[in-house]
Amino acid sequence: MTASTQSNKKLITYLVLGCLGMFGFGFALVPLYDIMCDTLGINGKTATTAQAYDQQVINKSRTIRIEFMAHIQPGMKWDFGPTTNVLEVHPGELVKTAFVAKNNASKRMIAQAIPSISPGLGAKYFHKTECFCFQQQPVDGQSPADFPLVFFVDPQLPKDIHTLTLSYTLYDITEKTLGEALTGPQAQGVTP
Amino acid sequence: MTTANPQTNETVETIHEETVETNHDDHGHHEQPPKGIMRWILTTNHKDIGTLYLWFSLTMFFIGGAMAMVIRAELFEPGLQLVEPHFFNQMTTVHGLIMVFGAVMPAFTGLANWLVPMMIGAPDMALPRMNNWSFWILPFAFLILLSSLFMEGGGPDFGWTFYAPLSTKYSGDSTALFVFAIHIMGISSIMGAINVIVTIFNLRAPGMTWMKMPLFVWTWLVTAFLLIAVMPVLAGAVTMVLTDKFFGTSFFDAAGGGDPVMFQHIFWFFGHPEVYIMILPAFGIVSAIIPAFSRKKLFGYSSMVYAVASIAILSFVVWAHHMFTTGMPKVALLFFMYCTMLIAVPTGVKVFNWVATMWKGSLSFEPPMLFAVAFVVLFTIGGFSGLMLAMTPADFQYHDTYFVVAHFHYVLVTGAIFSIMAAAYYWLPKWTGHMYSMTLAKWHFWCSVISVNVLFFPMHFLGLAGMPRRIPDYNIQFANVNEIVSIGGFAFGLSQLLFLALVIKCCRGGEKAPAKPWDGAEGLEWEIPSPAPYHSFTTPPEVK
Structure with missing residues (x-):
């Protein structure tokens, strides 16, 4: 060589x-x-598992406006929206609200909600102790469903953030999870 | 030469032997290539392969150009008249893919094949067999891509950037063909890049030190490293699109835990260096032509080399300026904005150096110089609109409008393509051994430079007024300007037929070209006769 x-x-x-x-x-x-x-914490993604409520103090001097938005994957025959569009909350306060959904299709479907917070930097200060987005949500055809949500805002939230917008997009994952979800144990959380 | 140390002599001999060996199996020791089609299929000669690349690129330029004509014909009037929106989307997509991967990149690879060995005094590319492969897989890639247009469901229609979920959810089955075509193009470019790097590292003639290399060689060396760094990332991105679409993965599917915005990050991590892959060799070409027709040395040679290197490095930290509107945090917006603006510094160094080279030079305006000067002026316009787009707050207005279309056509058509035209006019006598018709070349230049501005300049105003890109229909308020733009488009398209005619004429015959047809030209390639013999520099020249 x-x-x-x-x-x-x-x-x-x-x-x-x-x-x-x-x-x-x-x-x-x-x-x-x-x-x-x-x-x-730059993408507006919130935690995918429940967090424990550990706040001793509620900061009454500060009010944060929480706006709720709901989107549905195009072509998915559901209704989906928040029960209240806007809430005024104090940091540290545990708040309970809900979204409502209705499956308008004739067959049972499984949905997955994907949350997103705007502004993105606020996402890690928004803690959910209970959220319908933690589980897949099977809903029978032509049936409504209540999607509960319990959360609190971290008192550490930066001073320049006054409003947090929480948006959920609902995706149809029936086909992806067809086998396990319809034959296996039912996912919890939905009592129509 | 006689004083060179023994080791150098040995290397020289080795190179010589290898060249002979390379040609041994198919055509022995003949100085002339064999006749017939097999010459082109089996060739391992850098000049043959360069020619193949250049003709391929010209063919793709006309095919992609025909698609642009369809787009401009549809946009001549508001409303939908000639083509279905679905077909229009395929035209914008495939036009972009063809021009980027089929016209500009192969043209530069073709120029590298022809010129890099001759400029550094090497007998051939370092890896001639791989060179043959890297060209010959290319036509198949484009055959796959173009054939998908004629299949049921049509070809790719999601824009050349193939954003998820457009490419993963809402695309046709032809997406698989698109992915494989991109894979093949990528493999071809990577092989070409490896070849260029090995050639430049190992086959420089004795005395050809790094800082004596012509700038075209330098720019191509940097380009080749960029290709090796980012083409594999593109291959990864298309693979993820393929598995998301057909095999149930969720890289970009929010419902499955993925993130569509991540697609944009990965794509533009490839995409922004890709932009410089398409312009750095152009800088090298212009840096060869302007000194030749100014009859002066290039102003600031070493600053040019450093500028190219800094542009290449910066290109890896600016990708998210394509995504200002995706809702990034302010810190990220500022970071990408400032880094993007920083690129204007080395680019400015280059532009000023070209101008300084012309300053008080003894200028003459032969066709290569005309295109090179037009390049400097018009590329700078594209650079300025790029600076406007780099400003985050302003970008929110310009994003996804015709302003962006105007910007990247100024840098790619009057930038990259004009430099390729300039290169063709500069080295065509060396390639063919004939002088071309100066009159025809000047007609081509003036028709092109006028029509290209009629075509792209008004697009800035369309964009500022809010006309979105990639839409087959538009508001009636944009009608008049679009008419002008389309007329410019048709004129530019037709003008290129002059170039085709000129090249064919020049290949067939014409006044015999001397070894150095341009009196101010410098470089080893002008020391060998025109046309360049089939094997050149089989004994390396001495560079002083």
Whole structure:
């Protein structure tokens, strides 16, 4: 093997490894993105599990406006909306509200609600002790359902945030979970 | 040469032997290429492969251009008259894909194949067989992509950026073909990039130190590293789209725990360096042409090299300026805004250096120089509108309007494409051995430069007034301006036929070109006869 083919081979090896590394990096961006969003709290994503209520003090001097929004995946034959559009709450106060949904299709469907908070930086100060978005929600055809939500706003919420908008988008995941959800134990939380 | 140390001599001999060996199996030691179609299919010669790339690119330029004509014909009047909206969407999508991956990138690879070995005094590319592969998989990629347009359900219709969920939820079955086509194009570009890097690292002639390399070689070296860094990320992104759409994964599906905004982050992490992949070699071309026709050395050579490198590095930290309206936190908006504006500094260095090169030069305006000067002026307009878009608050108004379309067509058509035209006019005598018709070339230039501005300049105003991009219909208030734009479009499209005629004429014959047809030109490629012999620099030249 001559000197120049040897140095070619070495360089090619590095470059191919670089390519494979970058291909892997593309996929590594997926968990990296989630970690970044979680730690920096920049994506408006709230926690996916219930948090315990641990507030001793309610800050009555501060009032936060909480707005609720509801969206439905296009083509999904449901009604979905908040029972109250706006709530004025004090940081630290445990608040109970609900969304209502109705499955207008003729068959049983399973829905998943995905929450999002705006402004995104407020997301990590919005704690839910109970949320319909923590579980999949099976609802019979032509039936209504109550979706309860219990939350409190962290008193650490930055001073410049006066309003938090909580938006839920409802997705039809019937097909994705058909097998387990219809034959296995029913997901809790829905009593029509 | 005789004083060179023994090791250098050995390397020289090795290179020589290898070249001979490379050609050994298919056509022995003949100096001339074999005849017939097999020459082109089996070739490992960098000049042949460069020619193939350039013709392929020109073909794609006309196919993508025909799609642009469909788009402009539909937008000539408000309302829907010629094509269905679904087909219109396919046209905007495939026009973008063809022009980016089929016209601009292969043209630059073709130029690199032709010129990099000749500029650094190498006998060929370092990896000639891989070179053959990297070209020949390309036509199949575009065959797959274009054939999907004729299938049931149509081709890709989600824009060249294939945002999720448009590409994962609302797209047709042809998405699979689109994904495979992108995979093949990516593999081709990566192989091309590896070849360029290995060639530049290992095959420079003795004495060709890094800081003596022509800027075209430098810019291509940086481009090749960018390609290796981001094409695999694009491959990853299309793979995720494929599995989301057909295999039930949820990378970008909110219902399954994914995030559609993440698609945009991954796509633009590829997409922004891609923008520089399409412009850095253009900088190299212009940096070769302007000194030649100013009869002066390039002003600030080393600052040009550093500017290219800093643009390339900065290109990795500005991607989210494509996504200002996705609701990012203020800190992120500011970071990406300032980083984006920072790119104006090295770019400004380049523009000022070109102007300084022309300053008090003995200028003449042959066709390559005309295109190069037009490049400097018009690319700078595109740069300015880019700065406007970089301002986050202003971007909320410009986002997804024709202002953006005007911006990136100024940098890609009057930037990248004009530089490729300039390169063709500059090196065509070297490639074909014939001079081309100066009159025809000047007609081509003036028709192009006037019509391209009629085509793209009014788009700025359409965008500022609120006309959204990628929509087949528009409000009646935009009617007059769109008429002008479409007329400019048809004129620009027709003008390119002059170029085709000129190139064909020049290949067939014409006045014999001397080794160095431009008296101010510098570089090793002008020291070999025109047309460049099939094998050049089999013995490396001495660079002083």
